[in-house]
Amino acid sequence: MSSTSAQSTIPRKDGPWLHAWHDPVASIRAKSECVRLVDLNGDSSNILLVADERDKKMRVYKGTSVVSEHQLLDQPVSMCVFYTSDSSSSTPAIGIAGGPYVFIYRHLRPYFKFTLPFVELDPQDESIWAEMDSGNVDAEAGWQMLQQARDSGAVMSSWSLDLLSMEDGNARAQYVAGKRGVEHKQHTVVTCMETLKKDTDAEDAVSSLVIGTENNQILILDPSGAKVICHATLPSTPSILAVTGMYDIEWRIVVACRDGKLYTIKSGEMKGQAVVQGNVIELETQPNALTRIEKSIYVTTMDAQLSCYHIKGRKLFSVALPAPATCMGVAKISRSRVVEALIVSLANGEVRLYNGKHLIHIMQFDDVVVAMRWGQMGREQNSCAFIGRSGSLTLKMMSRQASLEKTGADSGPPAEQDVPLRVPKKTKLYVEQSEREVENAIHMHRVFQRDLCKLRLTTARSYVKIITSGEAGVSMGGGGGGVTNVRLNAQVMGLGPFFKIKLDVTNGGGTPLNNMPVCVSYNPEIYRCEQPSWTVPLLLPNITCTYEVSVRCIHPEGAADAVRIILVNPKSSVPLVSGLVNMPVSELLED
């Protein structure tokens, strides 16, 4: 796993970033939520945990190498690290959410499995299944009743949805038989998961898991991960969570849901209560990523905008990005004072550093970054792990002297405004000619009008000529019988003496055409064509039909001539459309 060769083209220092390590073939596929930097052994030397969703493995990186790999039981949705008890020598537990379960690992071994509470079934649904189970109602009748229940507005369980989608009676009966004796329970799945500290703000404070589920609920578990201590219901399904605060004192969760709105959940008056607050921020397009920095909510949306809203719901500012954002992270540097900067990675490979609305630095990656995590890696406090779309893993650090302050050079009108435009001067000749115009205006006008009439006449004559001979490449409207336009494209292929003319015939009109003969006209001394005429049976509108005509050059010198392809209108003597193909000089057969 040598990394020295990969580092040769990457600059050591790029703005405030210092390059630490790059592995282009790590083949990691994970989201930001499944990448964590955590102090697993309590020795303040952090490791990188990655839950790969493609091979369902959890990988542990210590330094630059993979220390261990563990198989996961399901595809991970999110991975969180939380401390369950307060003793100073405790190691954290790792919670991995997948499907309807949260698997809790201790010392990298499976410890406990938390199952999400079951969804309440609709009473109609429940009763129908109970009857099918007891045998009072058979599969067909049950199917009918479920349909009626659905039409009357009841919420269907997943069993009912499966049954309703089956067309075949036998399949239905089999399905019902298979469910006989099984307890009818409706699962829901985890969509997102984060952690919430209990009462202190330290790195290793006791914390609990916050889970968002598919049936529009947010659940907060107790620190041991065994039961739900608080829940809230949202109008729509949560997809991204941003958690701040402490459970015992005051907490707030900003949730981005699938309907494109941001909801806020606050702690209620008593412990164990949650209030879905009144302000709802409606976004114009779907959100990509969401973070919170102090009193602002930063969200990137699909239309390549980075918007900042106040907690209270006001929009503070919006920055247009050159490409849509793929993920976002917060860089927290604590020196004399804590500075929090926003790291945004874009779809064109850039990773931008923002302090408020000011762009501090742009770093260019070869690969598009799809996941990132800021934290302490090894003993270096300010480091960030980036995972690229091709599976590469990069580790960058921020130097201790790095300044994240905004530079004042960006504001003001661009420098190009001061450069005058180069307008070409008008020449003396132009002036002379304008004078001529002024002097001879009447005469010029008369001559011009006379010439214009003559030109109109010539043009009209030629136009009439081509209409009557049907030479236009696109047929005229009045060819007889209301036939609309047909397009013909011809292309010669081959080196000779055997050529192939590829014909594309398209009916651009609205009515289908049928039984149209096509014929090929050529000079018989130079060419020979085996099939010089055939009939097009059907031409549907907007569909291109391709035909191939084989033409052979029989001239001993390989001379070239033109070949004409004519699409005949069966109702008139004027062809529908014709095309002229200039054949190239032919190669000769060596006999």
Added chain:
Amino acid sequence: MPSQIDPTWLALSRLRRRRFTECIDGCTSILQTSPYDKAVWSLKTLALSAEAYTDETEMEEEGVGELLLDDNAVASMPRPGTSLSAPRINTSDQGIRPMSSSGRPNTGFSRPGSSSTRPISGMTVDAAFRGSKPGTSRPMTTLGREVRLGTASMNSGSGKFIEIDKLNLRKYASRPALAIALIDYLLFVEVNPRKGLELCSEATQRANYKSWFWKRKLGQCYYKLGLYRDAEKQLRSSLKETPMIMTYFDLVKVYLKLDIPNTALSLLLSAGEQFPMEPRILLGIARIYDMLGDVENSSAAYKKVLQIDASSIEAISCLASNSFYTDNPEISLRYYRRLLQMGLSSTELWSNLGLSCFHSSQFDMALSCFSRALQLSNETNEGDVWYNIGLTGVSIGDLALAYQAFKVAVSIDKNCAEAYANLGVLDLRKNDWESAQAMFEQAKSLAPFLFEPLYNLALLQWKRGNLEGAYENVKQSLIIYPDHEESLALEKELMGSLMGLR
């Protein structure tokens, strides 16, 4: 009178006066009586080669074989301005003059060989076969084409004069005068560079490798065979012996084939210092600047050409077209009038004259030029004249005239994509949306390098509600012309509609 003059002397005089066919006939009759007369034999050879001689400074149309099977190592990532396929970064406006991705104008300009610049990323077989104009295809190889032309002319002429295979090249090499006549015959009439190579190598050996002439001929043979590096070596050493203008031109051709135009340019500049009064050197310089897309230097070079040779047609017409497209139509009008005064009279000239007159507001003269152009036209260029008439109609505001003219243009030249695009726009004015769409599609398929049909198609589709089709088309239009304001505005509008939630 001819019977009293010595027939050999008569043949020689005819050769001098460039009456080649008569000279050849005379020589043939003399040879029939005395077949071993070397003087007459050499005269006939010289006459035949002079007849078949092509101007060596022109670039020929590259064949398919050359494009696909070229093994010469060419820089794979040339910096802009150092290769013929990657001229300097294009800042020209696509709205004024459609340029291809390599910076050459796509329409209204015809120079053999210049449109065949290879794309750096490799050529597909399909693209290689396509000729410079849509609807034509390329010859297989350049040498093959010349052989074919050579054979055709031989068979139509006096029959096999020299049996190549039976030649004893060593014997001929020992007789310099005969060898010189023969080498030209081999290269230009028979087009057999291999035999020529043998002859040259014999002759050079005899001359102890000191003859500039034979080195130059060696270089020419290598060039015809496609061995450019060897050709370069020979020509360079020939130049060291004795600098000759024609050798410079041969070397320039080699460098252009090797795709190192800057070397060719510096060579021509040094040649220009040695032969300051030679207009062809300056013409070569101007052509190379043109191929690189450097309009300023090219115009300056053409002006210098005119100072020396005031009737160089190429210089005048290039300067005229450049000034037309840089918004000085009255200057181009003056240049074209000069060409008229020189006695030139062709469809293209009259048509350009008409356009220049029209755009410099000399309306009385404009239209009569077009009718003259039509009178002189033939099938290949009549379509273009009608297209220009149509554009003039649009500028006047007489849309009926424009419509008819465009229709005539497409009937004559089926591949005139611009006419289809304009017909589409006119159809839209008549609210015939079906026909307009058909026209734009046709234009798009014929000329994928034009951005107008793509943009118009996108606009039409957007108005009719086909958002996805419109989005694809506007994206393609932006690839061709990234600064087009209307395309950018349409794209923004479409993105908003396609992405927005409400």
